[in-house]
Amino acid sequence: MSIHRPFALAAALTLIAAAPVLAAPAVGQLAPAFTAKDGEGKTRSLAEFKGKTVVLEWTNAGCPYVQKHYGAGNMQGLQKDAVKDGVVWLTLISSAPGKQGYVSPAQAKTWKATTGAGSTALLLDPGGQIGRAYEAKTTPHMYIVDKTGKLIYMGGVDDKPTADHASLKGAKNHVAAALGDVKAGRPVATAVSRPYGCTIKYAE
Amino acid sequence: MTRFFARLLAAFAVLGAAPAMAQPVDTGHLVAELVARDQSIAPGATTYVALRQKIDKGWHTYWRNSGDSGEATRIAWTLPAGWTAGDIVWPAPTRQPTGPLMNYGYQGEVLLPVPVTAPADAKPGQSVTLKAAATFLVCEEICVPEDAVLTLSLPVVEGLAEPNPAWSGPIAKALSDAPTPAAFTSVFAKQGTTLALAITGQALKGADVSQAYFFPFDSTVIDHAKPQVIERGPDGLTLTLTPGYAFQEGDGPKAMAGVLSLGDKAYEISAATGAPPPGASGLGAPPSKAVGGGGGALGLPLAAAFAFLGGLILNLMPCVFPILAMKAASLAGHAHERRVAQGQGLAFLAGVLATFLALAVALIAVRAGGAAVGWGFQLQSPPVVAGLALLMLAVALNLSGVFEVGSSLQGVGTGLAGKRGMAGAFFTGALAVVVAAPCTAPFMAPALGWALTQSAPAAITVFLALGLGFAAPFALAAFVPGLLTRLPKPGPWMEGFKKLMAFPMYGAAAWLVWVLTIQAGNTALARIFAAAVVLALAAWLLGVAQHRRAQGGKPLALAGIGGALAVVAALAAVWPSYGEPQAASSAAAEGGKANVPYEAYSPEKLAAAQAAGKPVFVNFTAAWCVTCQVNEKVALTSQGVADAFKQTGAVYLKADWTLKDAVIEAELAKHGRAGVPLYLVYGAKGGEGVILPQILTEGLIVRALKDAQGR
Numbered sequence: 001m002s003i004h005r006p007f008a009l010a011a012a013l014t015l016i017a018a019a020p021v022l023a024a025p026a027v028g029q030l031a032p033a034f035t036a037k038d039g040e041g042k043t044r045s046l047a048e049f050k051g052k053t054v055v056l057e058w059t060n061a062g063c064p065y066v067q068k069h070y071g072a073g074n075m076q077g078l079q080k081d082a083v084k085d086g087v088v089w090l091t092l093i094s095s096a097p098g099k100q101g102y103v104s105p106a107q108a109k110t111w112k113a114t115t116g117a118g119s120t121a122l123l124l125d126p127g128g129q130i131g132r133a134y135e136a137k138t139t140p141h142m143y144i145v146d147k148t149g150k151l152i153y154m155g156g157v158d159d160k161p162t163a164d165h166a167s168l169k170g171a172k173n174h175v176a177a178a179l180g181d182v183k184a185g186r187p188v189a190t191a192v193s194r195p196y197g198c199t200i201k202y203a204e
Numbered sequence: 205m206t207r208f209f210a211r212l213l214a215a216f217a218v219l220g221a222a223p224a225m226a227q228p229v230d231t232g233h234l235v236a237e238l239v240a241r242d243q244s245i246a247p248g249a250t251t252y253v254a255l256r257q258k259i260d261k262g263w264h265t266y267w268r269n270s271g272d273s274g275e276a277t278r279i280a281w282t283l284p285a286g287w288t289a290g291d292i293v294w295p296a297p298t299r300q301p302t303g304p305l306m307n308y309g310y311q312g313e314v315l316l317p318v319p320v321t322a323p324a325d326a327k328p329g330q331s332v333t334l335k336a337a338a339t340f341l342v343c344e345e346i347c348v349p350e351d352a353v354l355t356l357s358l359p360v361v362e363g364l365a366e367p368n369p370a371w372s373g374p375i376a377k378a379l380s381d382a383p384t385p386a387a388f389t390s391v392f393a394k395q396g397t398t399l400a401l402a403i404t405g406q407a408l409k410g411a412d413v414s415q416a417y418f419f420p421f422d423s424t425v426i427d428h429a430k431p432q433v434i435e436r437g438p439d440g441l442t443l444t445l446t447p448g449y450a451f452q453e454g455d456g457p458k459a460m461a462g463v464l465s466l467g468d469k470a471y472e473i474s475a476a477t478g479a480p481p482p483g484a485s486g487l488g489a490p491p492s493k494a495v496g497g498g499g500g501a502l503g504l505p506l507a508a509a510f511a512f513l514g515g516l517i518l519n520l521m522p523c524v525f526p527i528l529a530m531k532a533a534s535l536a537g538h539a540h541e542r543r544v545a546q547g548q549g550l551a552f553l554a555g556v557l558a559t560f561l562a563l564a565v566a567l568i569a570v571r572a573g574g575a576a577v578g579w580g581f582q583l584q585s586p587p588v589v590a591g592l593a594l595l596m597l598a599v600a601l602n603l604s605g606v607f608e609v610g611s612s613l614q615g616v617g618t619g620l621a622g623k624r625g626m627a628g629a630f631f632t633g634a635l636a637v638v639v640a641a642p643c644t645a646p647f648m649a650p651a652l653g654w655a656l657t658q659s660a661p662a663a664i665t666v667f668l669a670l671g672l673g674f675a676a677p678f679a680l681a682a683f684v685p686g687l688l689t690r691l692p693k694p695g696p697w698m699e700g701f702k703k704l705m706a707f708p709m710y711g712a713a714a715w716l717v718w719v720l721t722i723q724a725g726n727t728a729l730a731r732i733f734a735a736a737v738v739l740a741l742a743a744w745l746l747g748v749a750q751h752r753r754a755q756g757g758k759p760l761a762l763a764g765i766g767g768a769l770a771v772v773a774a775l776a777a778v779w780p781s782y783g784e785p786q787a788a789s790s791a792a793a794e795g796g797k798a799n800v801p802y803e804a805y806s807p808e809k810l811a812a813a814q815a816a817g818k819p820v821f822v823n824f825t826a827a828w829c830v831t832c833q834v835n836e837k838v839a840l841t842s843q844g845v846a847d848a849f850k851q852t853g854a855v856y857l858k859a860d861w862t863l864k865d866a867v868i869e870a871e872l873a874k875h876g877r878a879g880v881p882l883y884l885v886y887g888a889k890g891g892e893g894v895i896l897p898q899i900l901t902e903g904l905i906v907r908a909l910k911d912a913q914g915r
Contacts, residue, residue: 024427024815027452064341064349100346132889137272137305155449162275163341163349192449194423198347199273202303 025134027154027191031145032133036092036123039108044090044121051147053182054088055079055175058131058200060101060139061115064163065197069140070115074168075157079118082179091119094131096203101139102126128202138197142175146182153178155193162196231350233342234259238334238356239315241375242365245358248324251365253356254317254375255279255292255338257310263344264309267297269421269462271307271428275341275349277316282335286323289334293317293382296463296470297419302345306428308419315378320358328362383463386471388440391478392460397815398808399426399447402480403464403473404440413441414490415467424450425460433807435870436490439483444807489870504662507651508669514648515673521831524640532705542682548629549682553675555633560671563637564664583828584864586724587778590732592638593716594739594777598770599635600709601740603702607747633675640674649898653876722827722862735777742769800846805859806867814890819854819912821905822893824872824882827862831898832881839900848906852888852913887915 025032031054035045046054057075059066069075079089095101103111103124111122125131134143134154144153157175160167178188228237235258242251255277257265266274281289294316297308320334339351388405401418416434420426430446450457461474518524583589601607648670655666713736720728745766749759803809805822813820823840825832839845849856859868861880872882875895883900884893885908896908 062346064347132304162339164339192424192452194449195273196275197273199302199305199307199343199345201345204303 025143025151025154027151029151030149031143031151032130034130034133036125036130037105038121038123039105039111041105044123046145046149049088050149052086052088053147053179054090054145055082055179056134056143056145057089057091057119058136058139058141059091059093060095060198060201061103062100063139063198066101066139068163068165068168069157070117072165072168073116075140076116076118078157078173078175081176083118083120085179085183087179089119090121090123091117092123092125092130092136094125094128094136095201096128097126099201099203100198101201126203128200131200131202136195136200138195139200140197141195141200144175144178144182144188152182152188153191154195155190156195156197159193161194227355228256228258229352229354231340231342231352233263233344233348233350234265234340236338236340236352236354238336238354239371239375240356240358240368241317241372243359243368244361244365245320245322245326246362246365247322247326247328247360249365250319250321251358252293252317252375252379253289253320253334253336253358254315254371254378255336255354256313256315257340258313259311259342260344261312263342264300264307264311265314265340265342266307266309267419268292268294269308269419269423270341271300271309271423272305273302274307274309274343274347277338277340279316279318280337280339281318282337283320284332286325287332287334288321290319290321293319293379295378295381296383296465299417300343301429302343304429307343308428315374317375317378317382322360326360328360331357331359333357381470383465383470383472386464386473388464388471388473389481390464390473390475391480392475393477393480394447394451394456396808397446397811399445399451400480401443401445401460401475402437402440402484403443403475404437404481404484407471408440409438411466412490413466415465416441416443416490417465418443418445418462418473419465420448420460420462422450422457422460422462424448425457433870434490435485435866436487437482437484438487439481442480442485446811486866488866489873504665507654507662507666510651511648511655511666511669512673512676514651515670516676518640518648518670518674519677521640524636545682547626549679551626551629552633552636553672553679555630556637556675557633557668557671558630559634559637560667560674561664564667568660568663583719583826584723584862586720586728589716589720589723589828590728590735590777591774593713593720593732594735594774595635596709596713596716597736597739598743600706600713601743603706603709605699605703605747606740606743608750637671637674649877649879649882652878653873655878716828719828719862732777735773738769738776739773742766742773745769800840800849800856802856802858805857805871807871809855809857810886813855813857814886817888819852819888819909819915820857820884820886820893821849821854821909821912822857822859822871822882822884822886824859824861824868824877824880824884826860826880829861829880835881835883835898835900839902839905842902844902845905845909848909852909854909854912885909885912887912889915891915 031046033046035043038044057079061067061070066075079091082089093101093103095103097104103122105124108122108124111117112119123130130136134141136143138156140157142153142155142157143151146152153174155174158168158171158173160171174190174193177190181188228235237256238253239256240251240253245251257277259265266276268276270276277292279289279292283289295310295314297310300307300309300311322332326332334356336354336356337351338354339349341347341349386405386407388403388408390401390403392399392401413434413436417432418426426448427446428448433444435442435444447456459474459476461472464471464473583592651666651670655663717729717732717736720732743766745762749763749766752759752762802823805824810820810822823832823836825836827833848854859865859871861868861872872878872880875882875884875893881898883896883898885896886893894908894912896904
C-alpha cells in the first residue's frame with residue numbers, strides 16, 4: 001500500500017505526544033485555555049488566575065436543576081465559601097441568544113444582584129466555544145482547575161441527579177469535597193462524576 | 205386534541221366503573237395514567253401495571269440512563285400491606301440528539317410496565333388501590349420536571365384473571381419487545397482513545413446490523429454523543445465507542461451492561477473486559493441503509509436515472525479514454541456505411557451491457573458470500589491487473605498493425621468486414637467496461653452505492669442503466685443521420701489514425717504495469733516485462749503468419765508458435781500469484797514527492813485530528829483509479845492547495861484502496877459509495893464530512909478547506 005512508512009510512524013508518534021493537549025478535557029491534564037467577556041464587559045481569561053484554584057460552573061437560570069441549587073441558596077453558599085478560601089469561582093453561560101438561560105451583557109450586570117451569587121465573575125459564552133472546548137453538557141456542570149492549570153475535578157455538583165429540591169438534604173456535594181481535599185493538600189478523592197441537569201442550550 | 209380525547213376517555217372510564225380503573229392526569233406536557241394488563245388479580249399472583257405516558261409532540265421523557273442530560277422517570281409506590289411492586293421493565297429507548305449532546309428516551313406514547321404482586325393472603329372480593337407517585341422530566345429544548353400521583357383500583361379475584369381488553373395487548377407487546385438478556389458473548393477493550401465492544405452470538409450471524417447501537421445502563425462508561433462505528437463479523441459485530449468519564453480514573457470499569465439495539469430488535473447484554481474475538485469483525489461496515497449514507501435515500505427510478513447520467517459522463521473520465529480512442533478508430537472506418545456502422549453500434553452496446561451484467565452478477569454474488577468488495581474490485585487483484593496490462597498491449601500492437609484480429613488490412617473500409625467487425629465491436633464494448641469500471645463518475649457513485657444495498661433485480665437494473673448511458677453516445681452516433689457523414693471520407697489517413705490511436709493503448713498498458721508494481725512490488729516488474737516481450741514476439745509471429753496466408757501460403761507452424769507464446773505470456777503474467785510489496789515500494793517514493801504531506805487514513809486519526817479542532821481532508825483513492833490519479837496530479841499537488849493546507853492547518857489523510865481494505869470499504873459504504881474517488885472535508889468544529897465533487901480543481905479544494913476552517 002502506498003504508505004510512506006517512516007513518515008506515517010513519525011506522524012503517529014507526533015500524534016501520541018500531542019494527544020494530552022489536543023484530546024477531550026480530562027482530569028490530570030491541562031484545562032483548555034479561554035477568554036470571555038464578563039458582566040462588566042471586561043475580557044477575562046483562565047490564564048490570569050494561574051496560581052489559584054479555579055471553579056468553573058455552567059449555569060442557566062431557566063433550568064429546574066439550576067433552580068434547585070440556587071433556589072435553596074446551595075450554590076451561592078458554595079460560591080461564597082470557596083471565594084472566602086481564596087478560590088476563584090467563574091460562572092459561565094453558554095446559552096445562545098434567544099435560547100433558555102441566555103443573558104445579555106446588560107442583564108449580566110445585574111445577574112449577581114438578582115441571584116445573590118458569590119461568584120468571582122460571570123462569563124458570557126454565547127457562541128458556546130468555551131462550553132464545547134470543555135465538553136460541558138449540562139447545567140449545572142462543574143470543573144475545578146488547580147493552581148498549575150490542571151483539571152482536578154469534572155462532573156456534577158453532587159450525587160443526587162434530580163431536580164427535586166428535597167434531594168439537597170443528604171446529598172454528597174462533590175465540589176465542596178474536592179475543594180476540601182485541595183485545602184487539606186490531599187489529592188481529590190472523587191475527581192470525576194456524572195454531570196446532571198438540563199442540556200446546555202448551545203448555538204446550532 | 206389528544207389531550208381532549210384522553211380526558212373524554214377518562215370520563216367514560218369513570219362512568220363505566222369497570223374494574224382495574226384509573227384516571228389519567230395531564231401534567232403539562234404529557235398525560236400520565238396507570239393501566240393494568242389484567243382486570244383483576246388472584247391472591248399470590250403477579251400482574252403488570254404500566255405507567256402510560258402520552259407525550260406532547262416534540263417533547264420526550266427519559267430511559268433509565270438519560271444520556272448526557274435529563275433524568276429517568278421514577279415511580280414511588282404506595283401499596284397496601286403485603287403488596288409489592290418491582291422495577292420498571294424499560295422498553296428499548298430511542299436516541300434524542302440535542303445540539304452536540306445525546307439523550308436516550310421516548311417520544312409519542314410509551315408504556316413503562318411494572319410487575320405488581322399480591323400477597324397470598326389477599327382477600328378475594330376486596331378491591332385494592334395501587335398508588336404511584338410518578339416523577340419525570342419532560343424536555344423539548346427546555347426541560348420541565350413534572351409529576352403526578354396516579355391511582356388504580358384492582359379487584360382481588362380467585363382464579364385466572366381476565367385480560368383487560370384495552371391494555372393487555374399493548375402491555376404484553378411492551379413486555380415482549382423489551383430487551384431481555386441474550387445468549388451473546390460480549391467483551392470490551394479500551395484501545396487507545398476508543399472502546400471496542402465486540403458482541404457475538406447465534407442470533408447475530410447474518411443479522412442486519414446496520415442500525416446497531418449500544419445504550420449503556422451506566423451514564424459514565426461511554427461518550428453518548430460520539431458516533432458508534434459498526435463493523436460486521438461472521439459471528440457478530442464490533443462497535444467502536446468513545447470511552448466516557450469512568451475511564452478517566454484508574455483502569456476504568458471492568459464490566460459494562462446495557463442494551464444492544466438493532467433497530468427492530470433489542471437485547472440486554474453484559475460485557476466484561478477481554479480481547480475481542482476474531483468473529484466479531486473483519487467484514488467491514490454494514491451496507492448503508494436509508495439513514496446516514498449519502499445515496500441512501502435514492503429510489504430505484506432516481507438511482508437508474510443517476511446511473512444513466514453517470515454512464516454518459518463516464519465517457520468523459522480519463523480512464524475510458526484509451527478505449528474510446530480504439531472505438532473512434534473503428535467508427536471512423538465505417539462512418540460512410542450506415543448499416544455497418546449501425547450494426548457495430550448495437551454490437552458495442554451489447555458488449556457493454558453484457559459486461560456490466562456480468563460484473564454486477566459477480567459483485568452481487570461475492571458480496572452475498574460476505575466478502576467486502578466494491579466497485580472496481582477486479583482491479584484489486586494483481587493477476588487481473590497483469591492480465592489486463594497484457595491485453596492492452598495486445599490491442600495496441602493490433603492497432604499498430606503488427607497483427608490483425610478478425611478483419612484484414614484490406615477489409616477495413618470496404619464493408620466486407622462488416623460481419624466479422626461485429627465481434628470486434630462487442631469486444632471493444634466489453635473492454636471499455638472492464639477498464640472503465642474502476643472509474644466512478646458524478647451521479648454514478650451514489651447510484652452504485654445505492655444499488656449495492658438493494659435486492660439483486662434493483663441492483664441489476666441500475667447497472668444496466670449505467671451501461672446504457674455509457675454506450676449511448678457511440679451507439680446513437682451511428683443512428684443520427686448526417687452525423688457520420690460529417691467525418692472525413694475513409695482513405696489512407698485512416699491507417700495513420702489507427703496507428704496513432706495505438707499510443708493511448710500503450711499508455712494504458714504502462715499505467716496498469718505501474719498499478720501492478722504498487723500492488724505487488726518491484727519484483728513484479730521483471731515478470732510482467734518478460735511476459736510483455738514474449739507477447740510482442742507472439743504478436744509479430746502471428747502477423748507474419750497472417751501476411752503469408754494473405755499471399756497464399758500456409759504458415760501453420762508460425763501461427764502455432766505465435767499462439768503458444770501468447771498463451772505462455774498470459775500464463776506467466778497471472779500465475780503463480782504475486783507477493784506482497786516490500787516496505788519501501790515505489791509508491792512510498794510517490795508519497796514523498798507530493799507537496800502536501802499526508803498520513804494513511806484511519807478512523808482513529810480522523811477522530812484525533814477532529815478532536816484537535818483541525819479541518820480534515822480525506823482522499824479515498826486507488827492506484828488503478830485514473831480519475832483519482834488525475835485529481836492528485838492536477839489539483840491536489842498544486843502550490844495553491846499546499847498553501848491552503850498550511851494556512852488552514854488542515855490534516856490530509858489518504859485512504860488507499862489499491863488493495864482490498866475492509867476499513868476503507870466501510871467508510872465508503874458509510875457515505876453511500878461503492879467505489880473511489882471520494883473526497884471528504886471535515887470541518888474544524890467536527891461533525892459530518894462534506895462530499896466534494898469527483899473532479900477536483902485547485903480553487904474548489906482551497907474553497908472547501910477555507911470553509912472547513914470556520915465550520
